[in-house]
Amino acid sequence: MSDPTPDAATDDGDDGDDATDDTEAPTVPPIDLPGDAFDAVLDALDDRDPGEPVRFEGFTVTRADDGGYVLADGDRSDPMAERELHEALAERAPAVTDWYAFERVVGEFGPRRAFLRWIEDADGETVAARYAALAAGIERAWGELKITATVTDRGERRYDVRHADDAGVPVDDLTAHDDPLDARDLVTFDEKGRYRPLKTAPSLASGWVFPDLGPRDFYETVETIYPATVANWHREREGELDVTHWRETMERQSGIYGVVKTWDRGEGYEHVNWVAEACCDDSQCLKRREWQYDDDTDLDVDGGDGAFPCREPCSVVVSAARKWTRLESEQPRTYEFDLTPSEKEQVEDIIEAVADGRTDEIREADTKEGANRYRTRFLRAKLFDDEGNLGGVPTEPDDE
Template sequence: MSDAASAVSDDNHAVPEIDLPNDAFDAVLDALDALDPDEHLRFEGFAVSVDDALDDGPDRYVLDPVGDNARTGLSERDLHAALAERAPVVTDWYVFERVIGEFGPRRAFIRWIEDADGETVATRYAALAEGIERAWGELTITARITDRGERRYDVRHEADAGTPVTDLDAYDDPLDARDLVKLDAKGRYRPLKTAPTLRDGWVFDDLGPKDAYEVVESIYPATVANWHREREGDLDVTHWRETMARQSGIYGVIQTWDRGEGHEHVNWVAEACCDDSQCLKRREWEYDDDTDLDVDGGDGVFPCREPCSVVVSAARKWTRLESEQPRTYEFELTPSEKAQVEDIIDAVADGRIDEIREADTKEGANRYRTRFLRAKLFDDVGNLGGVPTEPDEEDKE
C-alpha cells in the first residue's frame, strides 16, 4: 500500500482506502504552526506536535508526543507519510475542523447525520462507503464519502428513496429548494413549511456539507437551529398564553378566548393543528409555564417552540366562531345517516377524501353517498333538514 492511501479496520468494519489530500495536510501544518508550546494537535487515537527545541529546524515534528511510542525528529516528508497511513482520521479532522469549521447548528447537524459523536472514524467511514441515510421530516438525506475523505450528500423526498437520480428532477443550487416548498403536489400553496405535504420527484445530488445544510434549511426553515438549541439545552419556548398576549390588531381578539375548565379550547387548537398528520414538528409549547395541555405534542425530530402563524390565524377564526351562542336544532337522522355524518367529518379532518373511491359506496364519505344524503336532507336553499340557521348576527369579517 502506498503512503497516499490507507485502509484500516475497527472490529469488523473495513474502511475504504482514503488518499490524504494536500489541502488536509496543509491544514495540519497550519494548525501546528498556530499551537502554543507544549500543545498537541489531537486526532482520534493519536496526536502530533512540534518539538520546542527544534521548532525552526527541518526535523521538528513529533508523532504521538504523549504516548509510549513517540516518534521524534520527523521531517515534513516523514510527517506526511505518517499521516497518510492514518488518512481516514486526518481527513475526518479536516472535514469538521476546516471544511465545516465553526461550532453551531450546521456542524452539529452534519455530525449527527453520521453519528460522529457516537461512532469511531473506522465505523463511520465503513458506513459512509455504503451510504448513511437519515430522515428529517419528509426528507431522506444520504451521506457518502469520496476516496479523499470528502463528504457528499443526496437530499430528496422520502418517497423517492432508491429512485435513480436520472428519473428525478435534479438540482444543485440550494436556492432552488425555496421553489420546491411553495406548492404541494396538487399545485396548492403551502402556508406551513413543516406540513407533511412536500411534493416529491426531485433530488439535490452530490452536495458538499454546507450546501446540503442550506437545502435542508430552505425546505424546513429554522428546524436545524431549534433542534440544536434543544440539544444544547437552550431552546426558548414561548407558551400559548404569552404568545396570545402579544397579539394586536385583528388578532387581538384571541386574547378574549381564555376560558373553560382545563383550557380545553387550547387543547382543541393543538389537536386540530399540531398532530403529526398536520405538522412534522414536535410541539413543546403548552398553555403556560405551569399548565400543560392534554394533547400529545407529536413525535417529530425537530421541536416547535411557540404557536406558529397558522395556529394563530386559525385560533382567531375559532375565537369568533366560539363567541356565538349555542342553539338547538331539530331534524331527524337514521342511525346510519348519523354515522355517515361522523364519517364525513373524520374523512375531511384527516384529509382522506381523495383516497375514497367513487365506486366504494360502503364508505360514509363516499361522494355519491354524500350527494344522496344532501339530496334527501337539504331543502332548496341548502338548509339541513329544512331548518334555517338564522345566526344572531352577520359574520363581521
C-alpha cells in the first residue's frame, strides 16, 4: 500500500466508478451487511431531502418522493422498496460497510479519521483493493509501534498494536491488553525500569500487545503511547502546523528556566545547534524537528526523519538547555594532560560510546574497545588522584 496524502473528504464518503485496467481484480473477502450498517443508511437518507443522495463507491442511493428508494449504479437508476434496497446493498456490502466504518463508527473529520484512513490508504485505493489487503493484514509503522489492520466478515476494522521488536511473536507469548488506558503504564519505564521523561524517545519497552482493538480504542491507544503525535501529523498534512521556534520558546521561560533567555548570542546560534544535535537526533527522539532558531534562521543540524513532527522545543530540551546555559557561562581554562596517543583515542571512544548509548553493548572481555569497562577503570586508576580528580594541571593560575 502507498503512503498517501489525504485528499479533502466529503460527508458522504467515497464517490465515483471504479477505474478499469488490465490488471487482475483483487480478491475481496466475503462481507455480510450488518443490520447497524443498513439502519445507518436509512437514517442518512431520512436526514436528506428526497433526491439528495448518499454516496458510496460506485453508486448512490436516494429517497424517492413516494417513500421508496432509488439506487443509481452507472447509467442505471432502479426504484425499489426497503426490502429490495436491503438486498441490493447486501450485494454491495464492502462499499456499504466501508462507508459505515468511516461515516458512523469513526465519525467526525479530524486527526482520528485521517489517521485511520491513512492506515489503509483509503484516499488512494479502491474498496476492493483495501478489503483484499485488510484480509491479509495491512502493516504500518508509527515510531516504535507495529500496527496491523484487518477486517472482519462484517466489514469491521480491527487493529493489533505492539512493539516493532515483537513482530511475529504469538499473542499468547506477550502480555495482552484491551484497555487503551493500560498504555499509560507501558510507556512510563524502559526495559531496565528507568523512568522515561520523553515519551517519544526510542526506548519503549516491548513484551506487550493490544491484539484486537476497534477504531476508537486503537486511536486512543496510539495517542496514549505517543501523545499529540497524530494530531500534529494531521495539522502538518493540512498545512496548519503551528511551529514555535527556539527564540520565541526561550522568551516565554520564567523562574528557574528564565536563565535560558540569557543564552542568546545574536547572529551566533551555534549553541542551539549543539542542543539540537544532542537532543533532537533520531537516536534520541522519534519526532522530526521542525522548529529552527527563529523565523529567519535555520539550524545547521538535521532535524531527523520521524513520521510525526516536533513543533517546538520540548520540556526535556528546555531543561537540558538550562543546565548547559549555566555550564557554558563558566570561563574556559586550559589544562595540560599527559596522555599517550592510545589514551587520547580511548577518551574519544568513551565519549562517543556514552553519547550514543552503546556502553551496554561493549563486552567486558573486549578490551580492544576504548570504552571497555576494565580498560576504562585502568585509565581511571592511572590518571585520577585519591580524591577522584583527574590529574591534569591548569596552565594558568586560578584567578581566585
